[in-house]
Amino acid sequence: MLLLKYLLMATGASLLLAAAIILVHDLYLLLKVRREEPADGEVETAEAAEPARPIRWRLGLRLAILAAPPLVIALSILVIPSGSAGIRVSQISGPLPGTLYPGVHAVTPMIDSVVLYNIRDSVFTAAASDDPKKKPEGLRSQSKEGLNVSLAVTVRYRLDPNQLYRIHTSLPESVDEDVVAPVVTSAFRELTTNYPIRDLFSGKRDEIRQIAAGRIAKRLSADGIVVKEVILRDVQLPAEYARGLEAMLLKEQENERLTVELEAKEKSVKVAQMEASSQRDIAIKEAEGQAQAKLLDSRAESERQKLLAEAEEVRIRRVASANSEKMRLEAVVLKENPMLIQKIIAERLSDKVQIMMIPADVKNFFATDVLRSAMTGHSAQ
Template identity: 50%
Template sequence: MLALRYLLITGGLGMILAAVSILGYDLYRELMYRRALATPGEGPLPPLPQWRWRTSLALALLAWGPILLAFSIVVVPSGTAGVRVSQTSGTLPGTLYPGVHFVTPLIEDVALFDTRDQVFTTGVAEDGKTAAAGVSAKSELLNVQAKEGLTLGLAITVRYRLDARRLDYIQSNLPRPVEKEIVPPVVASVWRELIPNYTVRDVFSAKREEVRQRAAGMITQKLAADGIVVKEVMLRDIQLPEEYAKGLETLLVKEQENDRMSVETELKQKQVRIAELEAEATKVQQIKQAEGEAQVHVLQAKGESDAMQYTLPLKEKQIQQSKLEAEARKEATIQNAEAAAQAKVIDSKAETERRKLLAEAEADRIRVTAAADAERMQSEAVILKQNPLLINKIVAERLSDKLQIMMVPADGKFFFANDVLRSMNVANQSSQTEPQEEQPK
């Protein structure tokens, strides 16, 4: 619809421009004709121009049609609402909601109002900025007096919106803009009327929520009469007088200390009570334990008495069994001793046989060794007889690591060989006599 409205306005203005252009062209022709009359002989005279007044007037009158039609179209944007204001009848009842509406052009106008939620804030906002740019936070606080006469600084936020159904009343009776002319005075008057009924302590801590709820109710009631819907009233912060804040802080510290001591006293009492209960429980436990032990001893004595009736026959059987086991061990010991004696006899016989066999083996070895030595010496004697010079070589080899001086007669040639041969003959004779002695045996 906005495009249609702008198109109609453009068409109307175009028609007016066309009418003006026609009159301008006719004026140009009139000037050219008069110039030609003023300078005769330069050329043929142009035709006499005719002024087209009717055509221009018709275009101008027709141009008002689309213009008036365009002015009758009103578009209410989203988030706003409007009321019709007549030049003859004043504010007309009814609300124009977002969309396209038709009004009487040149007689009626549309006053627009923002119907979205708005916020009125005093003091420092939540983002750290003041409610109004360039104004200190202290001056923006709402100053009220408590019951004691002390001045408090309140940081308040009121969330509200205009009632779209009562915009005609707002337009007719309330000053504009409403968010500056109506809301701040009403909010301030309510808080200044309510706070003097409470002490600083009540407002700050004890009845803070009650004060906020009462203020919200009064603000909602007063602004509702003017067509303003209050959604929420928030008491964000309270600035106490400096001296009172220090005194309150000291009082709170003392109250906290008192509460702490009360809690500690109660805790001590509970600890004493717990100790008493534990002592009683220990006493009862010991009594029950003693009774239980006594009953256990009685039951044990009864059990032992009953068990003795069955234990005596069992003991007698155990004694008999022990005697039989002792006799069995005695017989086993005797048999083991006899077996050990027989084993020792067998071992001694075996040892005797072994020694006899060893002696015989040793004698055979000695005889074999002696026979071998005799044969070797005989062969050596034969060799020495054949080569007497070997005696000196053998003596030199055996005496190479020692030096001995021997005294021999000058004519005692081969004296050492003669002694060796003589000893070998004696050994051979003795070895031959031993077998002859063993044969008679």
């Protein structure tokens, strides 16, 4: 659309320029001819002077008339750039309600004009400064104790496009200096007088910012200004109070450091005590475990000895029983076979004798006499 507007303006301007050039050229020729006419009393030359060309007023007028429509159409096209909005102002009735948003709009040439406003975010900044040589740019206020403080404040805001008619008809042209700055200054000055200076510097700084942001947004919204954000960047304290506060903060920091070190040492002592107690408990547990192991070992040994004794007793009993049974069986066998006695005696008398001849007559065998003497002695006893 801008290209069309510029083309129409170029076409109209070209036609007007052509009409002007034609008229100027004809006028120049006319003046040249008149300057070359002979004066009164002079003899005319052989060649007659060229007749003067008439000025082409009609052609110039036609070109001017042809240039009017493109220029009128171009002037009736209004393109509002992005980030801006406009208010239509009539030369007859004054400002007209309604907002012209970014884009193409049609206006009445030579009657309507458009006042553009920036609807992007704007920033109002007040920098804190405690140097008396510099111009006080910061927001100066007082604390509850009556001490002077300088605040560094930043407010981000924008104009409400829906209320541009009201802004144009009721607010000053410099919204930043004449509207935003007084509202921000008064809001913070009303708040800071209710807080001690130490709260302004550290304790309730964010609380003050939030309350001030609410008040600023409420006041400016009534004038068609939308507040996006309020930032309290810095609080500049008086020099003497700042030095005293710094010394006090250093002492508090030192006390906190000593407290932390003391707590660390107490924790180290507690850890050492816990480690010693843990080592003692471990030693006690190990001693108890060893005693329990020894007791279990002694009990196991006692059980083992008891089992061995019982086993030995059982073995002895079984051996005795076996011997008794053996003797009984041997007595039965000997009773049934008396000749075995002689064999047994012979085997026990000499291990060198491997073969023994026993006479058939048992009565004449010496073993019979031995047995009889043994049996007789035993009976006598």
